Amino acid sequence: MPVDLPMPRIGAVNDDAPRPIKLVLNWGRRYSLWVFNFGLACCAIEFISASMARHDFIRLGVIPFAPGPRQADLMIVSGTVSDKMAPAIRRLYDQMPEPKYVISFGACANSGGPYWDSYCVTKGVDQLIPVDVYVPGCPPRPEALLQGIIRLQEKIASETLSNKAIRAKYAGSRRAAAGEVTRPLLSKTEVTGRDTAGVPS
Amino acid sequence: MSETPCRDVPLQEWTAALAAARDEGFDFFDWLTAVDETDAEETPGFDLVCHLMNSSTGRGALARVLVRTRVPNGQPAPSATGLWRGAAWHERETYEMFGIDFAGFDDGTGLGLRPLLLPEGFDGTPLRKSFVLASRASKAWPGAKEPGEGAGGHDGAAASEKPGRKKINAPGVPDTTWGPR
Numbered sequence: 001m002p003v004d005l006p007m008p009r010i011g012a013v014n015d016d017a018p019r020p021i022k023l024v025l026n027w028g029r030r031y032s033l034w035v036f037n038f039g040l041a042c043c044a045i046e047f048i049s050a051s052m053a054r055h056d057f058i059r060l061g062v063i064p065f066a067p068g069p070r071q072a073d074l075m076i077v078s079g080t081v082s083d084k085m086a087p088a089i090r091r092l093y094d095q096m097p098e099p100k101y102v103i104s105f106g107a108c109a110n111s112g113g114p115y116w117d118s119y120c121v122t123k124g125v126d127q128l129i130p131v132d133v134y135v136p137g138c139p140p141r142p143e144a145l146l147q148g149i150i151r152l153q154e155k156i157a158s159e160t161l162s163n164k165a166i167r168a169k170y171a172g173s174r175r176a177a178a179g180e181v182t183r184p185l186l187s188k189t190e191v192t193g194r195d196t197a198g199v200p201s
Numbered sequence: 202m203s204e205t206p207c208r209d210v211p212l213q214e215w216t217a218a219l220a221a222a223r224d225e226g227f228d229f230f231d232w233l234t235a236v237d238e239t240d241a242e243e244t245p246g247f248d249l250v251c252h253l254m255n256s257s258t259g260r261g262a263l264a265r266v267l268v269r270t271r272v273p274n275g276q277p278a279p280s281a282t283g284l285w286r287g288a289a290w291h292e293r294e295t296y297e298m299f300g301i302d303f304a305g306f307d308d309g310t311g312l313g314l315r316p317l318l319l320p321e322g323f324d325g326t327p328l329r330k331s332f333v334l335a336s337r338a339s340k341a342w343p344g345a346k347e348p349g350e351g352a353g354g355h356d357g358a359a360a361s362e363k364p365g366r367k368k369i370n371a372p373g374v375p376d377t378t379w380g381p382r
């Protein structure tokens with residue numbers, strides 16, 4: 001069933017703040033990006049590598065300890081998005097609080113990559129959710145992710161958040177609510193009860 | 202490593218052959234799948250292949266055997282779920298990927314054969330050779346297909362450079378008359 005999501009808002013303080021305060025708020029946001037890694041394939045390994053001691057993206061303020069999408073500011077989609085996985089990505093993206101950002105990491109998430117002619121691979125995650133930064137490569141090196149994060153931070157620093165803009169970005173681009181692209185869950189009773197009456201064929 | 206022995210059986214003896222192999226000791230069901238042989242010269246259809254292992258072989262590599270049968274297009278195959286319950290997932294996958302029906306399929310839910318891996322509402326059987334990849338219809342393969350071709354050697358350019366070479370005709374790639382594009 002579709003879930004009614006409220007219109008995204010950034011709060012009265014941020015909306016009415018004078019320009020210098022907004023600058024400070026942007027500065028705070030760009031250096032405390034709690035990241036949620038949507039790891040789907042080998043690119044996720046490069047993401048993990050970027051988070052570890054050698055490349056260490058925590059020094060850029062990207063914190064990979066978000067317990068889930070509800071506590072995350074940034075989603076990094078790293079790997080091959082299949083049509084079967086698409087509803088889950090949309091659902092978790094919808095659960096993230098605004099303002100939220102997406103980095104598409106690797107050729108598969110950007111455009112389908114080597115699976116561009118496949119029957120089951122989504123041709124880019126930007127068909128499902130708005131993407132802020134694309135990182136090319138197959139898989140990209142961790143340094144490429146660091147560059148992508150810096151580009152995203154530049155973008156955050158230069159943006160002016162307002163309720164109007166945030167609604168145009170997130171709700172305006174919402175192609176479907178999560179519930180509409182989610183298949184009905186097969187509940188336990190339906191399986192064990194052998195009751196085929198309520199099961200969609 | 203030697204080649205896995207393969208037993209070809211007629212379609213009617215499919216479950217009997219599997220049961221016989223199980224009684225011989227090949228009691229571990231590894232996988233079941235199909236091969237599209239609809240373009241074969243004689244008896245076109247689908248090769249139904251089942252890989253079994255002998256779990257009591259002892260130390261070292263397990264003894265294994267392939268059982269194979271030819272299923273004509275549109276004809277149901279007997280189900281192996283009566284011998285191994287674990288065959289249900291494999292038969293469901295073969296059903297959705299190749300469109301092969303399994304008579305007597307029972308996975309304990311009573312729901313019958315239904316898609317397993319494909320997204321909801323997917324139309325078609327993608328592992329059949331006749332399945333058309335729509336992306337390939339709208340865009341040529343971006344690069345060389347054979348060694349020695351120049352970068353960006355598309356269909357037309359490659360054919361004109363090497364008149365003696367047979368044109369590559371990969372499954373899933375529609376010819377120019379396929380449409381609308």
